[in-house]
Amino acid sequence: MQVRIGLTGPFPRSEALVAATRDLDRGRATAESVEELFARTESEVVALEQRLGFDAVTGGYLRWPDLFRPFAETWEGFTVGPLTRWFETNTFYRQPILHAPPVRVAGAIAARLPPSILAAPERAAVILPGPYTFAGLLENRSGETEEALVHRLGRLLAEETKELAARGVTTFQFTEPLLVDRPPERSLAEAVVTAYRSIHAAAGGAATLVWTYGADANLAFPLLDRLPVSAVGVDLAETDWESIPAFPERRGLGLGIVDPRTTLVEEAGDVLRIVRGLKARRKISELWLGPGGSLDLLPWEPATRKLHVLPAARQALARDDRGGS
């Protein structure tokens, strides 16, 4: 069984970045000095990801204010709307308002990605909003139905994937908390499957991952199993793992084993027991391990501390595969 580990969302800003960005807002720091600190801190995140043996690095997406802002600010058809609560958290995003069918602007998202990861794209994981979550959380004044919007965003994200894959990126994650918070039904569910078909086709040989979190994924599995992607990830702090149903052998399974809602560090032994339990029921050819949700629900230091369970769990699983204890 191949085990891949890595980040599945933004990493927290360091305390130095917190202070610097606050100072920027208060006019006590220059944009240049803060930009320099962003670049330095991104390098630190990349170094941490490499030190922990992550299969692909992200740079932490420290500059992104939220999952949608780079799109709402650069793609045509959008304006940036009001502060809105991000699921059941004490954090907020600015809701994109879509006034007309969206139009992708080539190169715009690449320009917002951490430069350090595009310097070595074959080792980069690009994290993008999933079409269903994007369509469901924006304010739609475009006149398009939600189904049509999911289709359209799927096509645009596929173009984005194609552009980045052409630059050498080998791993794409689509963040889809809404898929488990409010699982789509009937025609909307079909639109989601179609959107991921577009994305999968555009990715070429790159790995595509749909990552869900924030709610029990078990109700959404009938749909998750149909998505033509390399793997689907579920949040194990919210999902009763003993109820995870059958999943096709061809597809990898992602387990969110780092809970960003607590500073308590997870134990590799517990992960091993869960994976053994799952393997007793189903063959797992590829396992992805990562944080269950956005790690930026934690401050920098505890987030860093908690990530160490990922290589530890991989090691424990490898030993177990070899028949060791």
Add this chain to the structure above:
Amino acid sequence: MTRELFPAQEIGSLMKPRWQILAQHGDPLDEKALGEFRRANDRTHFADGAAGTPELLAGRSRELGAEAVRDLGALFALRLFENAGLARVYDGEARRIEMYEYPIRQMRGFQFQGHVRSFDHKYYLKAAVTDEVHLERPYHVEEFDFVRRHARAEPKLPITGPYTLADWSYNEHYLARQPGWKGPRARRTAQREFVVDLAKRAIRPTLAALIEHGCRVIQIDEPAAGTHPDEADLVVEGFNAATEGLDAEFSMHICYSEYRDLLPALLEAKRCRQWAWEFANRDRDGRDGYEVLKALAEYGDTREVGLGVVDVHRDEVEPPELVADRIRRAAKYLGDPARLWVNPDCGLRTRSIDVATRKLESTVHGAALARAEFQNPRA
């Protein structure tokens, strides 16, 4: 006691005036701050005869000391509320900078972990509970004593509730006690233990001390209640444990939530006499923000309602006629006008002092307009 219909009350914090911020740092007041101070005093005479006023006006803030400045800040807010015509007042939380860090720092068992981004470049400090909760000493007591000594209207104290303190912290200690993988069931059990421990070990002793000091009206703030609607029973369990065996007039303030999602679980809060909720914010663009009150009537709940009649996130001051219309609608939905208090949706700290004052005055004038139309059935 028989009250007139639609009495007005404060609900949360006020923006700290510029002169208070400068003086707390020991800086002399600049012309702008001096002007604001003088104009406010001309209006309410809050500083007449108050200790420290001469030093402040003479540019000797450092000599005065931060605590004396906060005293003046508290007097400023008290008189502002009273001057606007509120029947229940507090000090505008003049001594507090926020509602989480201060209470947590009065307890043992917590370790601050660092900053978490709320949005953009805005952050908040967050602690983890790493041991059993122990209260160092009851808090807000000196603050209340000052208000009690100086208030001319009835004092009402706001305090952060146990559910919100738990929800805004990382649960480490109670989660670690759960065996094996910390899945949904373990997390819920651990959160219940945390909320109840906070309520029993920290909030209840604090409330008891406040009551012993003469505090009769206490607002328990639970802004986190709406974040996880499926945990409404934990909000209630915390409220009940915090108020167990205590005799005071308790209210629960929740804002920016889907209240229907919290019902009927919330109705099990035994000693809660008043729901203080936000409504004005949702009463626009063709929406009737007060319709949710029908749900209380449907469940047969007969508690008082602290009715948010002005939006605290917009500068536009609601005219008294609009306030009166909101009160009329709310009274119709509840079926009993005598159960209504009126207040802003939430604390006015994001509005300028001028806008806050005008919104409070409009609240009181609107209540007077509505009052004239109703016969008090309990008079």
